Amino acid sequence: MYEGVSFIPLTWTDMLYLAPEFTLAAVFLLLIVLDLLLPKSVSRLSIGWLTFAGLLVTLGLVVWRMLDMNKAGAAADAVHLLSNSYRIDDFASLLKIVFLTGTAFIVLLALGSVRDDDAITDRAEYFYLLLPAVIGAMMMSSSGNLVTLYIGLELLSLTSYVLVGMRRKSSLSAEAAFKYLVTGGISSALVLFGMSYLYGVTGSVDLAVIGKALPGALVDFQALVYVGFLFMLAGFGIKIATAPFHAWAPDVYQGAPSPVSAFLAVISKGAALAVIFRIMFNTVLFAVGGEDANVSNDIFFIVLVLAAAAMLVGTTTALRQKNVKRLLALSGVANAGYMLVPIGLSITVVHSSNFSEFIYYLIAYLLMTIGAFAVLSVVSRSAGHEELKGFSGMYYRAPWTAAAMVVFVLSLAGLPVSGGFFGKLFILLGAANAKIYWLAAIIVVSSVISYYFYFGLVRQMFMRSGSDDSDIRVPAATGAVIWLCAAATIALGLFPGPLMEWIDAVFSIRSDLMFQ
Amino acid sequence: MSILHDIPVLSLILLSPLLGLIVVLLLPKHRSSWLKTAAFIATLIPLALSLWLYSDYDKQQSGAPFDEQLNWVEVPLNKELQNGVSEFMFKFQYALGIDGLSLPLVLLTALVTAMAALAAFHVKKRWKSFFVWFLLLETGMLGVFLARDVFLFFVFFEITLIAMYFLIGIWGYHNRERAANQFLLYNGIGSAIMLLAFVLLVNTAGFRIEQIGEQANFIYSGSYADIARNMADPNAWVNMSPEQLDMFNPFQMTDTMQWVLFIMLLVAFGIKLPVFPFHTWMLKVHTEAPPSVVMIHSGVLLKMGAYGLLRFGVMLFPEQARDWAVVLALLGVVNILYGAVLAFRQQEFKLVLAYSSISHMGIVLLGLAAFNEIGLQGAVFQLVSHGLISALLFLIVGSMYERTGTTELSKLGGLARSMPFMSGVLLTAGLASLGLPGLSGFVGEFLSLLGLFESMRWLTAAAVLGVILTAVYVLRSVLKITFGPQHEKYSPLKDARLIEAIPMIVLLAFILLLGCYPSVLTDTVQYSIGGLFEQLLATRAGG
Known part of the structure; x- marks a missing residue:
């Protein structure tokens, strides 16, 4: 089927559309060279600041491109490059903004904490390796083709394996990197295997073509379509750490440096979720109305089951967790479940706001998770470990940081006034709109279970006194991350309207999410 | 039109504690007396405003309603x-609004909180954060009664949940963390x-369609007014089946769903009230939380459950509530008898009062179950009256614990000799609690039982048994504390200081006022619930 398609090369104007990705790549190469050339006496923190600057410039480019494209309104046509294998649309741009902002926060966090971490030997790599990882995430959100998607996934994965093992002098870090490498490899294998089936039954790797061919393919190859999608879901399920594919997450998060754990929790997870989003709504959705509608309904239902499993498993296993990093990993499992809900709800006449629900929660999740990791990095440095006990008496030692942590805890638990509350409320309203009441009940139940362990942190900070009562020093860069995240979390909790309005104004299902 | 209509008075009532909160945040943290004064003044503003509003509301019943919407x-x-x-x-x-149901409760909140702020003299540590959470709690409570959007x-x-968690967990007694956790869960x-x-x-x-010229706006509204209007309108989307409409209607609420929602609301607010099987958490809170917080908890927070049940359960689902009136009444009687019997068995005065609260909240359920005006008036009256009485009782308990270091009945006795004033107030509060005519407790109980008697005589008779038991357990514990042989070590104890006496006198004055002149409250309530049930049910029957 591919014989008639000729390769369309990139033109100069196309290159301009790719300016954000190219800028990041250029900064990345520049920093490698700089790291080699700079004398040892120059602090590698300067590389960190350059990474930060590169991210901000790229962010500016993405925003500029997006504003430029939306002058004509939300329904403005998307740009597709290389015969629809790479798409510049608002779905991708919004996610890129989230990824770049998140990575910028993470670089700041790393800048604040790297000086105190003696286990990290290659401080420059620690910063600039985040760049190819985020390029990978950007490619994933922009891809309209299984091959591009896979390349993005691998770029992200391979660099994260290295980043997890960055604390070279710590055996825990090496163990984590190895575990992540193995499970990551399995994940890639599953994804590829699933993709091969899809290619087999539809004859294309282009998502748009797959979507069109799928109803026909279902007639003859129903079982193979199931296999293809289920393997892909399992593969991505490992990446987003949804239950039952989550077992690696606590170990890996624990071994990795805090900023890298935050990167895995937010950007890596977000990118894989974005890909599932794209695939589901460009392929599976088209078979909903066909003769074999049950297959597509089944696959949507499986996503919902994965979501429910992640919420329940994530919250119940976290109940007895005493290590805060592992606790945040499990909280990430539960949150992956919440974010899978809008994906699995499918689109109906009554309910079609899946994307704004998803991205609002992703933003709230980014803020609260990075904020919590930032506080954790401060606390664990002063305590020397990452156990829950390290938080004890924090009210006396760093009252304002403790107050910020309360904001993150409220947001994670989905209580007002915080972004997490509205994020969950929108998802809940979506589930109720789609009349999937059992899932709405599970969302609510898992939130209540989660109160117990999230408030365990509050208990330590405000109700216990620690053995140590010296003040906790908060590095300026980390402090900035904590305060920006806390302020934004509260702002999203008080006035969610403007952000949702903006998303609605730029995003259109027809031109930004779907390829037909 | 009075000046109250020209200022956003409801927002002022709601937000003035937050203003106080900011002031408290700015004060240095070791100046405990400054902090206490600032917090007390901050609670006086909503009190003054709601008193003013209350008196004005009575006068102009035909005037414009107080509503604020943004x-x-x-x-x-x-x-x-x-x-x-x-x-x-x-x-x-x-959206904020008041009517005869919420206004008395707003006033109760403001009053009890102000008195609790005075009673916060017992706070010995971390004054600043105590008052921050305290004032946040007040805003939360006022907001619950004022809000008109779900x-x-x-x-x-x-x-209120978050603020209470901190207040119990940090400033409570020995088992405070467990109490806070149980409360939270x-x-x-x-x-x-x-x-x-x-x-x-x-x-x-909540779904409605606004037709403005050519434009059609589809809106899911959280506004209580919209929801109530749609529920009552037989031609609204929510009440039309697809067959009636002859088209797809995802907004219909089937009978089953109405029942499910009603029962969900009953359970949700029943936990707060608390209704019998869900009450264990509140015993812990009553024994472990600091006295001023228990004053608020028992005086106001339990009332939120009853208010929510009335506002959302009964008023949105009147048919279901009427059909289940017997269930509500049964739950009420169980609460009354269970609370009374267990209160009689307790050796710890705080637990006596906690069980007594369960018993008294049962009377509120009876008033609701009566499903007529008298019963409903009784329920609201009982809410306010119990709020005042239990706040007063816990205030005294706090002061006594301060001096004697215990609330065990077996270790107390003869306190009337060293503390005549406080013992006198305790006795009066106890008499109010057991329903002595002339004090507020009597009116609430009487109206509720009178209302119920019309429809369910046997259950009323059973409930009256509980009222008798109340007299027994209240007198047993109050007399044990105040009279009898005095322990040696209690003889040098001093009676109430001025700062403790003021809130006692104020609360007592309100209890007396309501007892002797109940129409201060019943008139206001009457105004908004006159014919409420008939209206609610009539519109349904018409559809």
């Missing part, structure tokens, strides 16, 4: 799949069920 959250929904829809959104409002209501409800479950019910309500009854 658009708070407008979330546009994707409308690409709908044709000809110009706006499709969730609309949650910052999600705004929920936000305030959760704020039980009430968390309650509010989760409530949230789910609200979400379902907004998705069905």
Whole structure:
């Protein structure tokens, strides 16, 4: 089927559309060279600041491109490059903004904490390796083709394996990197295997073509379509750490440096979720109305089951967790479940706001998770470990940081006034709109279970006194991350309207999410 | 029109504690007396305003209602799949309002909180954060009674939950953390069920279409007024089956769903009230929380459960509530008898009072179950009256614990000799609690039972048995504390200081006022519930 398609090369104007990705790549190469050339006496923190600057410039480019494209309104046509294998649309741009902002926060966090971490030997790599990882995430959100998607996934994965093992002098870090490498490899294998089936039954790797061919393919190859999608879901399920594919997450998060754990929790997870989003709504959705509608309904239902499993498993296993990093990993499992809900709800006449629900929660999740990791990095440095006990008496030692942590805890638990509350409320309203009441009940139940362990942190900070009562020093860069995240979390909790309005104004299902 | 209509008085009542909170934040943290004064003054502002509002409200019953509305959250929904829809959104409002049900409770909140702020003399540590949470709690409580949007209501409800968690967990007695946890989980479950019910309500009854010229706006509204109007309108989407409409109607609320929602609301608010099987958490809170917080908890927070049940359960689902009136009455009688019997068995005075609260809240359920005006008046009266009485009782308990270091009945005795004033107040409060005519407790109980007697005589008779038991357990413990042989070590104890005496006198004055002149309250309530049930049911029957 591919014989008639000729390769369309990139033109100069196309290159301009790719300016954000190219800028990041250029900064990345520049920093490698700089790291080699700079004398040892120059602090590698300067590389960190350059990474930060590169991210901000790229962010500016993405925003500029997006504003430029939306002058004509939300329904403005998307740009597709290389015969629809790479798409510049608002779905991708919004996610890129989230990824770049998140990575910028993470670089700041790393800048604040790297000086105190003696286990990290290659401080420059620690910063600039985040760049190819985020390029990978950007490619994933922009891809309209299984091959591009896979390349993005691998770029992200391979660099994260290295980043997890960055604390070279710590055996825990090496163990984590190895575990992540193995499970990551399995994940890639599953994804590829699933993709091969899809290619087999539809004859294309282009998502748009797959979507069109799928109803026909279902007639003859129903079982193979199931296999293809289920393997892909399992593969991505490992990446987003949804239950039952989550077992690696606590170990890996624990071994990795805090900023890298935050990167895995937010950007890596977000990118894989974005890909599932794209695939589901460009392929599976088209078979909903066909003769074999049950297959597509089944696959949507499986996503919902994965979501429910992640919420329940994530919250119940976290109940007895005493290590805060592992606790945040499990909280990430539960949150992956919440974010899978809008994906699995499918689109109906009554309910079609899946994307704004998803991205609002992703933003709230980014803020609260990075904020919590930032506080954790401060606390664990002063305590020397990452156990829950390290938080004890924090009210006396760093009252304002403790107050910020309360904001993150409220947001994670989905209580007002915080972004997490509205994020969950929108998802809940979506589930109720789609009349999937059992899932709405599970969302609510898992939130209540989660109160117990999230408030365990509050208990330590405000109700216990620690053995140590010296003040906790908060590095300026980390402090900035904590305060920006806390302020934004509260702002999203008080006035969610403007952000949702903006998303609605730029995003259109027809031109930004779907390829037909 | 008075000046009150020209200023956003409800917002002022709601936000003035927050202003005080900011002032408290700015004060140095070791100046405990400054902090206490600032917090007390901050609680006086809503008190003064709500007193003014209350007196004004009575005078002009035909005047304009006090409503304040601002658009708070407008979330546009994707409308690409709908044709000809110009706006499709969730609309949650910052909507405040009062009526005869909420106004007395707002006043009660402001009064009890101000007295509790005075009673906070017992706080020995971390004054600054205590008053921050304290004032946040007050805003939350006032917001619950003022809010007229389901999600705004929920936000305030959760704020009280969070603030209470900190207040119990940090400043409570020995087992404070366990009490705080239990409080959080039980009430968390309650509010989760409530949230789910609200979400379902907004998705069905909250839906309306605004037709403005050519434009059609599809709106999911969180506004209580919209929801109530749609529920009562037989031609609204929520009450039309697809057959009647002859088209797809995702907004219909079937009978089953109405029942499910009603039961969800009953459980959610039943936990808060607390209704019999869900009451264990509140015993812990009563024994472990610091006295001023228990004053608020027992005086106001339990009332939020009854208020929510009335406002959302009964007023939105009157048919279901009427059909289940017997269930409500049975639950009430169980509460009354169970609370009374267990109160009689307790050796710890705080637990006596906790069980007594369970018993007294049962009377509120009876008033609701009566399903007529007298019963409803009785229920609201009982809410206010019990709020005042239990706040007063816990205030005294706090002061006594301060001096004797115990609340065990076996270790107390003969305190009337060293503390005549406090013992006198305790006795009066006890008499009010057991329903002595002339004090407020009597009116609430009498009206509720009178209301119920019309429809369910046997249950009323059973409930009266509980009232007798109340007299027994109250007198048993009060007499044990005040009279009898005095312990040696208690003879040098001093009677109430001025700062303790003031809130006691104020609360007692209100109890007397309501007891001797109940129409201060019943007139206000009467004004808004006159014919309420008939109206509610009549519109349903018409459809």
